[in-house]
Amino acid sequence: MDEALLGIDIGTGGCKATLITLEGEIIFTASREYPTHYPEPGWAEQDPGDWLKALTEICRGMSDRVKRRIIGICIDGQPHTPVFLDERGEVLHPAIPWTDRRSSAQVEYLRRRLPEVDAKRTFNSLNTAFTLPQLLWVKEYKPEVWRRTYRLLIAKDYVRQRIIGEGWFTDPSDALGTYLFDGEAFEWSEGICAAAGIEVEKLPEVKPSSLIVGEVTREASKRFDLPEGVPVVNGAHDPSVENLAAGTVKPGDAFVKLATAGVISVTTREPTPDPKGRTVTYCLPTTKDGRADGWFTKTATFSCGSSYRWFRDLFCQREVEEAERYGKTAFQLMDMLAEEAPPCSEGLVFHPYLIGEGSPYWDPQLKGSFFGATLSHQRSHFCRSILEGVAFSIRDSTSIFQELNLKIREIRLIGGGSASRTWREILCNVLGLKGLRTLGGDSSFGSAILAGVGLSIYRSIEEGAARCVKIIDETHPDPELHVLYGELFKIYKELHDATASISHKLDELARSLPRRQDKRCVESGG
Template sequence: MSTADHAWLMGIDIGAGSLKTMVVRSDGHVGGSASMDIVTHSPKPRWSEQDPQDWWRAVCDTVPRALADAGIKASDIRAVSFSAGAHTPVLEGKDGRVLRPAILWSDQRSGDQVQKLQGAHGERILEISLNRPSPTWTLPQFQWLVENEPEIARATHRVYVAKDWLRSRMTGTWETDRTEAVGTMLFDAKNDEWSRELCDMIGWRIETLPPLVTPTTVVGEITREAAAQCGLVAGTPVVCGTSDTSIETFGAGSVSPGDGTVKLATAGTVSIVGSAPHVHPTLINYPLAVPGLWYTITGTNSCASAHRWVRDTFFMQGASSGSAAFAEMDRVAATAPAGADGLLFHPYLQGERAPYWDPMLRADFVGMTFRHQRAHFARAVYEGIAFSLREVKDQFAAQAMPIAQARIIGGGSKSALWRQIVADVLGIDILLPRTTDASFGAALLAGVGVGIFSDPLAAARHCTQVLDTARPDPARSAYYTELFELYKAAQRGLQDVNHGLSRMREAPTGGA
C-alpha cells in the first residue's frame, strides 16, 4: 500500500489541562495535531472541576487546526474516536442541560465519604468493583452529591463520563465502554452489568447509567449540526473509545501479558498488563482496550502537575513560554548531582494515592541547606516523583508481579533526563515509544472500529515503535535505593504534621 492509499483517522483526548486533537495515518504516521488549554476551577479547597462546554469549544477550535496541520480535508477522515480521564462524570437533566460542572478524578472533596464507605462496605465494594474506594472514584463523588447537592442528584436523568459526553455532542447518542464503567465504581465487573447493590449503597438511581458497548463499537455518525460547528463531515463514523490510560497503554504498544507502562502525566502511574484482574486493596484494575486483557495499575496523585507547579513558581520569570520554562528547568536540573545534595521532595500536592490512600498528606522539600540552589530543587522534583513511582512499583513486587521493563508515556516522557532518573530509581529499562498521546491511541481505535485494522492488537503492533531506551546505571541505582529509604522515613515522620496542617482552621482575619 502506498502512502497515498493510507486512510486518515482522528483521535480526540480530554487531558487534565488541555484537549488535543490528532490526525493519524493508518500506518501510524502522525499527520497533524492541535491542542487548546482547558481551565480547571477550584472554588473550594481540594475541589477540581471543569465546564464540559469548554471541551466542546476546544473540539471546535482544534479539529480545523489539526486538519490544516496535516494538510488534509475533513472528508479524508474515515473515523473519529475519543478518550479522557476516567471518573469524571457529567450529569444531564431531562432537558439535556448539564446540571453542574464535572468533578475531576483529581478532586479530593469526598474524603469523608470514602471513610464511611470503606468502614461500612469496603470489602464488598472491592469484591464487586475490583477496586478500593478513594476520592478519585465516581462512587464516593456521587455519595458527596447525594449528601451535599441532593437537588442535583434528584434531577440527574443521564450520567455520562467525560469522553462519552463529548462524543454525544457529535452523535446525539448515549453509551459507555466497560473500562469507563469500571472507573465509576458502580459496575459489577464479574457479572458484566451495572451494580444495583453499589448504587443502593449511596442512594443513586441505576436508571441514570448508560448502555454498554465495546471501545471499538461504531456508536453513530457525526450529525449535520455537529459538523457545522466542529468542521468535520456529516456522516463520518464515530467510534466509542475508552479512558485515557487504557488507550495510552494500548497506543504505546503494551499489549501482551507482563508488559509494563510508566505514565508521567498530571498523575503518575505504573501499570502491568495481564489476562485477568489482580484484586488487592493497594491495586487498581481496568479492562484494556485489547479484548481479553486487563491492566493493573496504581499511582501517585501529583506528577506532571507537581512538575508544572514548580515550573510556574520558580522558572517562569523571563521565560518566553511554558515550554521554554520546562526546557530551562530540565537543563538546570541536569547540572545538579544525583540525590540533589541530600534534598528530598514529596509530591503530595493533592494528597496521595498509593501506597497511602491519604488525601491529607502534603508536599514538602526536606533537607534544605544554604548550598541548595534552583538546580537542586529542580532535580529533587524529578527524583521525588520517581521515588513516589518506586513506591507504586513496590506494590506490584509485594504481590509477586515483577516488572522487568516498562514503556513510558505522558508529557514528562519527553524529558531524557527524567526518563533516565526514572530508570535509575526504578532499576528497570525504560522504553520510549514513538508516539505516547492518548489521542494517538484513540485514532487507532477509530481505525479498528471501521475495519481498517482487524483488531486492537493488530493496530498496536502495526503502528507503534520504540525510539529510545534508558537503562539504569548500577551505581546510581544503588545510591537511589539508599536515598529511597530516607524518602520513606521522612514521609512517616511528617505524616502527623501533614494531618494536623490539613485540619487547621483558616487564620482569623484582621489585625496585624
C-alpha cells in the first residue's frame, strides 16, 4: 500500500484536506465551508469550533483503508487571524479574520506610534488585515478578554494544537503576518511590542515551518478520526504553502490565486518589500534549522471568489436550483451565462470593492459598483463583468512589480476559481500572460508537500514541488482581446479615481445610519 501525505487548510471560507502520494497523485480531497459572522458593519468573526467541526466532517468522510496510508500531516491556515486562549486552552473570543475592518483607528494610532526602524523590519505596511491592530482593538474594547488571554495562536496553530495536544507555537510566516515579528532577526520585535503595549509572553514561540512538532494524540484520533501516532509538521500560513502547490519556489516564478481573495505573487531570493507599502512580503516555508530559502511579494484584491459567490446568492437562485439537476455547480452554470456576453460586457464595469480593496490602494472604505448598466444588459453581462472586474483588480497591481524590477514571464493559476475555463481566459487576456493551471494547486496540496519535507522524504521545498506539481492546462492570451481589455481597463482606473471620494462619503454615511437588528451570518468559500 502506497504511503501518503495529508495536507489540511484552515482557510478563510472553509476547511479543505488533500491526501497525496509521494509523487503528488491526489488520493482524496474534500472541503467543508463554515460561516463568517458580521455582527456590525465592517466586522467579521469566526468560531474556531467551526474549524474543528469542518475538519472532523472531512476526516470522517475518508475511508479507513485510505487513512491507513497516512504517514505525515501538515496544516496551513488563513494568516493574521488571532485566537484568544486562556491557560486551559479555552477560546475567550471569536477569532477575527483578516477581512475584519474594525481596527482602522488602531492602524492610524500605530502608524504614529511605532518606531520607523522596527516597522521597516516587518517588510510590510500596516493595515487592518494584520493581527496587531486587531489585538489593540480587543485590548481597548474587551479588556477582560485581553486580561484573561494567556496565549495567542493563529488559526492553523490552534487546530494543530488540538491535534497534537500541546504546544503554544507558530511558524515564521504566520509570525510575519502579525506585524509583531522582526523579519531580519527572525524573532518577535521588542521595539514594536513595547510601543504597542503587547506583552511578549502572550505571543507563541516561533518554530521552523518544516519541523515535526508532535503526533496525533489518542484523544485527537477519536475526535477527528485520524490515525493515532502520525507525525505532525508545524506548517505555514496558506499564502506561503500556496507557492509549493503552484510550484513557484524559485526566483522569478509567479502565481495568481482565484479564491475568496485574489492574489498575484512573485517569488524572490531576498525580501523585496515595496517602499510605498502596496505589497505584502512573506517568507517561504522555512527549513528545519529555521532558514528561509526564499521569499515572495504579493498583492491582493479582497473580494475575488467572494464577489462571484455574493452574486450567486443574491441573483442566481435559478442556477443554484438547476445545478444538481444538470450535475454541475451553480458557478459552472454562471460561467455558461457569462460566455453568452461578449468581451467587455457591452460596457458594464464591475469594481470588486465589496469589503474595501487591497493592492494597490489598501482602502477599506472603497465600495463595490457596477457602472454602465442599461436596460439591454442581462444577467449574463453581470456574471461576465464580475469575472472581468476581478481580473482588472489583479492587473491594477502588476505595475507595482514592474517598479520593483520583478518581471513576470508567465503565471501559474491556482485556487477554486482557476477551475473555470471562462475565468482563466478572461484573466490571461486581461494580463496578456500565459497561464499554467496545476493539478491540486491549492494550499492543502502545498501543505501535503510540506509534510513530506518535514519527514525528509523531500530534501527541500524545491524537490517536493518538482516531484509533486503537475501542469494540467495552458491558457494563451489573445493579442486582440488583450488590446481591447486594455482600453476598458483605462476606464476601470478612471472610474476608481473619480469615485473614491464618493465611496468614502458613503462609508461615513453608512456608519452613521441606524444599524439593522438582524445579525446576518454570511458564508463564504475559500
